[in-house]
Amino acid sequence: MKFDNGKVKDVQIAYIGGGSMYWAKNLIADLALDDQLSGTVRLYDLNYAKAKSNEKLGNSVSDYAEAKSKWTYKAYETIKEALTGADFVFISILPGTFNEMYSDVHEPEKYGVYQSVGDTVGPGGLVRALRTIPMYVEFAQAIERYAPDAWVFNYTNPMTLCTRTLYEVFPKIKAFGCCHEVFGTQGLLARMLGDLEGIEGVHRSEIKVNVLGINHFTWLDHATYQGTNLFPLYRQFVEKYYEEGYENKKDAWVTNTYTAANRIKFDLFKRYGLIAAAGDRHLAEFMPPWYLKDQDTIRKWKFSITTVQSRMDKHVETEQWYNKLISGEEKLPLKHSGEEEVRQLKGLIGIEEFVTNVNLPNTGQMKGVPMGAVVETNAVFSSDSLRPVIAGELPVEVNNLVLHHILNQETTLKAALSKDKHLAFLAFVNDPLVRIDRDRAEELFHNMLTNTKNYLPGWRL
Structure with a gap:
């Protein structure tokens, strides 16, 4: 990171789950609306094509006239590439x-x-945890290997157990749940x-x-x-x-x-x-x-x-709108996510x-x-x-x-x-x-x- 007249440049953020159609667009907008930070968001997702789509979306938003800062978005095929050199790590995934x-x-x-x-919690929360924890074991091991000094922001549920797993595997990790x-x-x-x-x-x-x-x-x-x-x-x-x-x-x-x-x-x-x-x-x-x-x-x-059907219906609607964003048919509204x-x-x-x-x-x-x-x-x-x-x-x-x-x-x-x-x-x-x-x-x-x-x-x- 570089400090220049109250502004911080070259901030390196690794985003695990960077192919998201949901949280990613909020992050892109929030970063664009701040005038003190700029840098690179390094997108990693099991679905590399989705990460590439967010690379395109993020870079297009940086060119908006109303964007207050310019961020570079780059998709990576491996978690090693995304994490190496990262100052911060965001984790937001759908487990399953x-x-x-x-x-x-x-x-x-x-x-x-x-x-x-x-x-x-409940039976669903427990089973979701059982399939999520092995993923977080791998994330913690990768962070310890490639970005041990990075601050890690977790957004995935079950929040408590995801954050707890990171510390169980890598006790010196600097992680917190949001x-x-x-x-x-x-x-x-x-x-x-x-x-x-x-x-x-x-x-x-x-x-x-x-x-x-x-x-x-x-x-x-x-x-x-x-x-x-x-x-x-x-x-x-x-x-x-x-x-x-x-x-x-x-x-x-x-x-x-x-x-x-x-x-x-x-x-x-x-x-x-x-x-x-x-x-x-x-x-x-x-x-x-x-x-x-x-x-x-x-x-x-x-x-x-x-209901999960309501989530699936919402997903279809979001995907249709998201495709319009990627194609340039529509612009991402720049508003704070909260x-x-x-x-x-x-x-x-x-x-x-x-x-x-x-x-x-x-x-x-x-x-x-x-x-x-x-x-x-x-x-x-x-x-x-x-x-x-x-x-x-x-x-x-x-x-x-x-x-x-x-x-x-x-x-x-x-x-x-x-x-x-x-x-x-x-x-x-x-x-x-x-x-x-x-x-x-x-x-x-x-x-x-x-x-x-x-x-x-x-x-x-």
Whole structure:
């Protein structure tokens, strides 16, 4: 990297999963809209043709009149080429195909087990982890070999186990997991200020929060706006909207399966007195089947199962639009994605120091959970440094819920690394959503592993 009058040039970013039609375009736009950084994005993907497409798209965007910086995009056929010389590494992949995802989400429904997302916990999250962990073992080994000093940004789910695997394989890696779910809750609190206090135009970054928990099961025990404690106001907000829910657009959850009315978030506040800082679709999967008992219960809580068919339909639409971008028939709109990767880059480079939530191994920032377990808390970004902020400890009744999943994820990691089917099954039946008898659970587990066997090399199924 080269520093020149407050600008940093020749930043080298390796992007594993660089053939993406989704996150890649957000990254391309975010980088183009910043005027302090420039350099090269080195794209690596198992589908080299897709990486070449993003090379073309990224280079075309750099020529847009409204682009504030020029980045060079280059596709590489090997991970070695992409990583060698990289200052930063981004990992954002889809572990498997829609066939495996369909099994993750919908095979359990045959046994009365429902999941709204199926990518973090629950039977689907566990099986997804089993096929993702071997990939992350290879990524960690490659990073240790070719870019040991690079900072690694992980965006793939299951976030906790992907990040945990990187550290298990390469303990000295400088990696962290990035998720925007807390941002959404800060945004909700900003809208609450408008609704109850008439304070409009508050940006979510103005809501200061203390974050504790694990990815997609994060909690806030402190939230302020300009020094004012927001918990009393949130209690009023919950009482006002508990039954009908609160959305940007009324009943959006009915037609958009990626949204919810926040009723689960409100219910968890009434139960535990803390603000659950993730979307309802994720929160529901960490609890017993209070919210996912059956389709009627799901509708009652005003959220939906994000079906794999809906994802496939979205994929077709995205691919059609993406092809128009690649051909030049349409231009990529340059707008900020809402992610923080550019600001995080600047923090680690030393341009600015700031605090945000990330997923890191526990070195004492969160009490009441094992050291080394990956937790989500705030951390300080500064020059070549990421320092966790002491977050404290969750109340026992909430910590028990979080700890249950941490220990289960540790069992899942051990099972994946040792290819131990029995150990994986013990984690499977220990998930709060798997409330079926053992024989049926064994049958479901066997079916799900069989459906994802192409991604389980060396397993005896």
